[in-house]
Each structure stands twice: as structure tokens, then as C-alpha cells.
Amino acid sequence: MNSLLDIQALSLGFRTEKGIAKVLDRIDLSVRPGEIVGLVGESGCGKSTLARAILGTLPEGQTEINSGHIRLDGVDMLRGNKEAEHLRGRVVTFVPQDPFASFNPLFRIGTQIQDLMRFKAPRDGSGRFGRSRKADEASAIAMLDAVQLPQPKAILNKYPHQLSGGQRQRVMIAMALLPQPRMIIADEPTTALDVTVQAQILGLLRRLAVERGVSVLFTTHDLGAAWEICDRIVVMYAGQTAEIAPREQFFADPRHPYTRMLLESLPSPGRDPVGIPGGVPSPLKAPDGCRFHPRCPRATEICHESRPALMTGADGHAIACHHPWLAKAEAAHV
Amino acid sequence: MNWLSMVANRLLWFVPTLVGLLAIVFLLSRVIPVDPAVLAAGENASAEQVQQVRERFGFDKPLPVQFVNYLRDIAQGNLGTSLFTQQPIVDDLASRLPATLELTIFAVLIAGLIGIPLGVFCGLHRNSWIDHVLRVVTVSGLAVASFWLAMQLQFLFSMKLGWLPLSGRIEGFPPETVTGLMLVDALIEGDREMIGSALRHIVLPTLTLALPAAATVVRFTRNGVIGVINSPSVAYQTAMGFPRRLIVWKYVLRMALTATVTQLGLIFGILLAGAVVVETVFDWPGLGAYAVRSILQSDYNAVMGFTLCTGALFVFINLLVDMLQAAIDPRGAA
């Protein structure tokens, strides 16, 4: 078992007023140590829910876990409460989508970082008193420096609303790295940022992760962002895994019809925009079998009847489809 | 900078607001169907005596002149003489203010000490049976007429059970006046009987006064907690494995308190309005009872004095609340 994060056959739903929303349907996913995996899909495909499941922030009263498991370094993250708690903030950390809302507006940045370090930073072996406040502060400043924030000491004294969006996200990345985790879950970390800042943040995240050997599970709806920094890409559609492939293969040889249509829908000069006809199904009334079949040009009876299993080839390319494209397509323009 | 300008702004408007208030009450006092001179002179005064009174008090001058004279007097610290007590109104107010303050302060303390923890609890355990029970209790607490509640408490605890006194502040000799707050002065003096008596006398009025305030505090704190508990900042801290007690008692509580502090002005208004009634029923010699008696006896100078005093108090309290809010919430004046 050489994967750090191992998700198998995970199905879960939310209880709502109108019935049960089956948001995730037997998801399979793994992340190896040191690799950066991109989780790609449209809004509503369940990628954020998956991230929340790993991080333990699903709404308690409404969540129903039907099957499967999430194992991080061998620990069951769904049910193993105390052990899972121990890992959170230490072995696995989080970079959220909206850095502004994720800070508590009433406390200084420094206070919030300090609390993180107090409980989550690795100790030098001498137990709880292994680190002093001064040492913590020095580490924090060093990390803020590493994420290329000018005047780190001043930033510690500021309140969240006094920083720009890009600065806040850099602080978030710093906080995600301070506990020296083995894995970071970044949930659409650049969606809330200006386009000009997005590339910088993505590049920073990749560089730091690679430097420190930290795995990253990076969710996004932006294929371009995935191309920028991921080693491997996972495509989700309506709560199901569609395709998993290493980066080059993914863009050069997409085999799932949905992936193909996604890549084709990327804007290309000299060509009218192409969309995917139809709409994403609601998790309350998800289609049987392969959930993409109502919109798929290659769908047949079997697609409606049975859900295709995720089959992994020798080249590491996994696909869940009854009628995948097998011929090599022209390289998608990114 | 912001803070200073806010204080300056308030103080600037302080005087015109009070003048406006006084104008209204002044108008009222001269609008009465009875000739103020006749009122002041007494029922059995002869026409001559009434005329003397009229000239002495300046009732024969035109209204605006009377008002200006009155304002000039105030500026010199003279609020006139009470028709009823024949004392300078300033003295009347000064002697009664501590009694009202004592009630109000203790009521606020009780409302806060009981209301905030309950509110936090309800916010955290929304829709639990305790939450439902407390919701019924708080809504009921706000639907009860204070004067009626006061009477029922008197009925039960004084008349039927004989546990607590019917009215007044203390039985026997009062303690040496240090703060003016009888219970505090009794504690300072250290006389057990005195302390016990003061305590027994203050229980019912304080509880009656505190009930609607406590209910309001519970509701606002609960809503404050609910608003925060599902926010992205709490989700972030949960995902990063912050201990639950840290999240709730440091971060959530601060935000919930902010919501409650904004309502402190409202709560103070409730208390002052309640004091009018509670002091009347319990024969508590405070400002509220003074106001009611003055109004009912058409002692208009006293009414104006009271209005001035209360208005000033209100503005002052609101200013304090705003300053407190600015201290808690660094996001700055909206």
C-alpha cells in the first residue's frame, strides 16, 4: 500500500427536505506520497464534498455514509474519530477556497497562526514544552517569507480584512505548510482570486509542495489550472469517477467521452465555443448506471443499466466507461 | 482616527439632541389645560398669590423666552425646584440615581451571566430539546407584563410564602453611604443583618427587571452563535484540527458576543423602561418611580429634569457601547 490517501468505493448522501441527495457514488481515488493530484469537475460534481469528507467538515446530522472508506496513512478518516482528529492539521492540512471567510475577522493573523502552531506544529521531542512562543513566531515568519510575503512580521499584526486576496491565500498556504504535513487538500484555492494572481499562487503551491515532498489533492473546475501543476488528474462527474490519468496522457489521450467533451469545450482561437449539451443531473434524481449517459453521444442500453467499473490499465490510465475512446485523439489545445 | 471622530461626532450631537428633547417636554408642560401658575401656587391660592407665582416663575413671559431661560438655568446647573418635594430637582435626581443604577447593574449582570452561557449552549445544540424549551421560555419571558409579573412575585414570595419583603430597599438602619448601592455599602460595612436585608429586598425587583433582558440576551447570543458555527472560518479551523473547545470558547464566543454587544443599547433601553414600572410596584426609590410620580402630579420641572437625566444617560451609554464594539470588532465603523 504505497498510497498516502486511499479512497475506495465511497458512497455518501445528504438528507434533505426533498429526499436523499446521493452526492458521491462509489468514488475511487488514491494519492501517493509526494504527488500532486488534480480533482477536476464541474460545479456540483461532488469534489468539494469529497474534500470535506476527508477533512471531517461534513454536516453531521444530515450526512449518510453508505459504503466505502477513506484511509489516510492507514487511519479511517470517516469513522475513526480520535485518530482522525489527531491527523487533521498535522498530517493533512487544508487550503480553502475563500481565504477571507476562512479567517476569523476579529483576531489578528498572528493570533490565528499561533493557535495553529500551539496545537499542531511538530514538537522537538521534548513534549509540549518543546517549542516556545518565540520559536513558533520565528517559524511562522520564515514560512510567510517562503510564500513570498513582504514584511512578514507586520503581517502577523494585521487583521484579515487588511490584506489583499492574494496575500490572504499566501498566508493560508503558509499555514497549511507550518505543521509539516504529508498532504495538503486545496479546495479550489484560486477560484476567488484575480486571474493575474492565480498563476502565481498555483506556481507557489507546486514549488513548495515539491520542495518539501508534500502530496497535494487539488480540486478545481479549471482544466488550465490542473495542467499547470498536477502530476495526475482525476475527472469526476455527478458524484462518479470518470477518468484518472497522468497529466500528459490526460491531455493527449482522453478516453472518457465526458473528458473529451470537456477538453473540446476549452476556448480555442479561430473556433466557436463548443459546449456540452444538456445539464448536470441533480443528486436527488441521479440517472441509473453511468450518470453521464443522458448526455453521452456514445451511450447504449448497457450504460443505463449498469455502472461501469473503474478499470486501471498498465500505463496508470484508469477509465470508467463502457465505450471509451481508445484511439489516440489529437492533443487538446490547452 | 476613526474612533476619535466617532466620539467627537457623538458629543457634538449630544447637546442639540438633549435640547430637542427638552423642547418636546417643555411644550408638553405648557400645553396642559391647567395654568402652570395655578398648579404651582396650589389649589387654595388666591388670585393674587397665583399672580405672584406667575411672575416669580416667569410664567407670564412668552414661551420661547421661558424656554431659553430654562436652558440658561440648566447650563448653570439649576434644574428648578420640584413642586412636590420642594427640593432642588438636581438633588432629587442625585439621590435617586444610585437606586436605579443598583437595580440596573445587577439586572444586567444577571442577564449576562445567565443569558450568555445559555445562548451559547442553545446555539451549539440547535433544535435539541433544551433549545426548544429555552425558546419557549424566552418568548414567554418577553410576553409577560413586567408590572404583572412583579405583582405575582410579590403575591407568591411575600404574601403567601413570606420569604421576601414586599417593597423597599432595606429594613432597619441603612448602611453608611459609600457608593449609593445599598447592597455594596452593606457589604462594605460588613453587618450581616444589613447585608441580608439588602439582599432580600433586591431579589424580586432585580429578577423582574432582568427577565426580559435575559431573554433578549439568550436570543441574540444564540443567533450569534448559530450565525458563526456554520461559517467557513469555523469549518477551516475544524478541518485544521483545532480543538473544539478552543474554536467555541475563543473564536465563536467572540463573534457571538459582538452580536450581543450591538444590542446593548437596546437592552439598556429595555431595562430603563422596565425600571419605571418595577420601581413603582416595589416602591423602590429610584429615578423611575420619581418620574412616574412627577408626571402623575404634573410636576413638570421634575419631569423635564428626569428627561434630561435619562436622555444624557442614554446617549452616554450608546457612546460606551459603540466604543466597546469598536474595541471588539477591528473591522472599523460601518
Add this chain to the structure above:
Amino acid sequence: MDLLKRFARDRAAFIGLSLLALLVLAALFAPLLAPFPNDVFDFHIGNRLQPPSGTALFGTDRMGSDIFSRLLFGARITLMLAGIAVGSALIIGVPIGLVAGYYQNWVSDALMRIAEIFLAVPQIVLAIAIAQTLGPSIENVILALSLTYWPFWARLVYAETRSMRNEVFVESAVALGASPWRVIVLHILPNIASPIIVRTSIGMGATILTAATLGFLGLGAPPPTPEWGRMIAESREFLPEAWWYALAPGVAIFLTVLGFNLFGDGLRDILDPRTRRSV
């Protein structure tokens, strides 16, 4: 229809509505429901201060009149008093708030300063002063209540209008050449209607309490008008023996105000989904 279904499912709101229905029925059909309808004015000294019995459900008061009957007629007074007072306060305060919020000029400032002056002291104090000045009668109580309540609405509507003013849809309406009148009535008003409606229900409750307090202090309608607050005041000297005397009108006030509060909360949940109580 969907709104009504949701409302019916909210138990608290439903109870509130039931209580209010009870109040309205009592008020409307008082002459029919009261066993002794003439006891509003008649008195039977021989029968005074009787405890609750088969004939007098809540006992008799100091004049020997049936408290239950007087209570029912008191419901009429309560409803009318609160209804007119709150209605008048709305009619005065809402337009002032709208205009002041829409035109951000010195007139707005002046109007709001005036409102602030009224709000500088607790409503009850000013109301007592006004009621006392004018003399004890129901009309004067209504006047006192509305005069001290309109500033609250003016300030509320002013704040809401001011924030609405900067919304895109208002700016586009203005840009398209809509007259201020149109913008205010057709665009702004519908959007601030929910907070107003919710607070109206709760305001009815608060007004009833204030009116009862005025009655308690002797400033309301003169005897023998069966005003609930006054009845409680009358009962004071007969405690602790005549325990029923104070109990009935007090409970009546409580249930009425409770009804308005619960109803208001229910309205808030339906009209403003952002502040829903439960998930």
C-alpha cells in the same frame, strides 16, 4: 400555497396564529360569548370579589362584575388600541423613512435627528408624559403610543431604504427615467416589506404591553372601561385574598403578546429564508 404549508408546519408560528385567532374571536363575538355582557357597565356590589365558580369563570371584581365578561370586552379595546396605534405609527413613520432614505439631503438628516430625539428616551416615559398631559382616555393613549412609535419605523425604513438605494436594480430604474415616486413605491417598498411586516407583528405585542402599562398607571381609559392593565391595577389592593382578580387579565395580556411574538417569528422564518430558525 407553499408558504402557507410551511407556515402550518412551524409549530410555534401555528400556536401564535391560534392565539391570535382566539383573540380576534373573543373581540368580535364578545357580546355573544360573554355570560354577563352588561357587566361592562353594570355592577352588583353584593357580589363583589367572589372566587371563580360555575357562574363567574374567573370570579368577580371589586364592583361585583364578572371578570370573564369584562375580559372579553377588554379584548376589543386591546385590539383596537394596538391596531390603530401601530397603524398610525406605520402610516407616519414608513413614508418619512422612505423619503428620508431616498433623498440623502439635509431634510433627511433633519427628519432623522427628530426621530433620534424621540428615541432618546424609552418609549414608555414619553408616552406616560403625553398621556398624562392630554388626560386619561383611550384616544389619548392611542395618540401617545403612535407619537412615540413612529420614529422607530422611520429609522428602520430609513436604514433599509438607504441600503436599497445603492442596489443595482434601483440605479437602473432611475437611469431608465423612472420618477422617484415610482422607484420608491414599485421597487424599494416591496423589497423592504418583509422586515416591516415581521416587526409589525412583534410591535403589536410590544404596544399592547406599553398600553397595558399606561392603563396600570391610571393613564388609560377611565373606569369602568374594562381595559386589562387597569383591571390589574384595581386588583392590587385586594391581594392576596382575591388572587383571581389579577391573574385573569395578566394571563390574557400574556397570551395575546405571546401570540403576536410567535406569529412574528413564524413570519420571519417564511419571509426571510436567510434567518430561518431550523435547517
